[in-house]
Amino acid sequence: MRRHSRATGAAAIAFSLAPDIAFQLNETRIHLNGAGGAGDLTITLNAQAGAVYDVVLLTQDMTAVTDIILLPAQPHHFVRGDSIDIAWANGGTKTYGIDVIWSATF
Numbered sequence: 001m002r003r004h005s006r007a008t009g010a011a012a013i014a015f016s017l018a019p020d021i022a023f024q025l026n027e028t029r030i031h032l033n034g035a036g037g038a039g040d041l042t043i044t045l046n047a048q049a050g051a052v053y054d055v056v057l058l059t060q061d062m063t064a065v066t067d068i069i070l071l072p073a074q075p076h077h078f079v080r081g082d083s084i085d086i087a088w089a090n091g092g093t094k095t096y097g098i099d100v101i102w103s104a105t106f
Helices: none
Strands: 002-009 013-017 023-032 040-046 055-061 067-070 076-078 083-088 096-104
Touching: 002 013, 013 096, 023 083, 055 067, 083 096
Parallel strands: none
Antiparallel strands: 002 096, 013 083, 023 067, 023 076, 023 096, 040 055, 040 083
């Protein structure tokens, strides 16, 4: 069953999906109420196995962006203890909505 983890705000984005079970990432959606502004938004695997295994899944310059959809061709699979971190300075204090769609794996 697919699950949604959501967040909203109008300050810096520091969102983390950390379900404490093995999981797959199906989709990530981010919407801003206006063009973002300076700086890169990053979506990163923070690997349980250590920093040497961390991977940046997406880097996006937010200067003229209002919507991002990360839709992997195939779901990304992660182990218990991994987290997906989304970060952006949001210097223009745009209102954002984040929807991370994921599923438990066994």
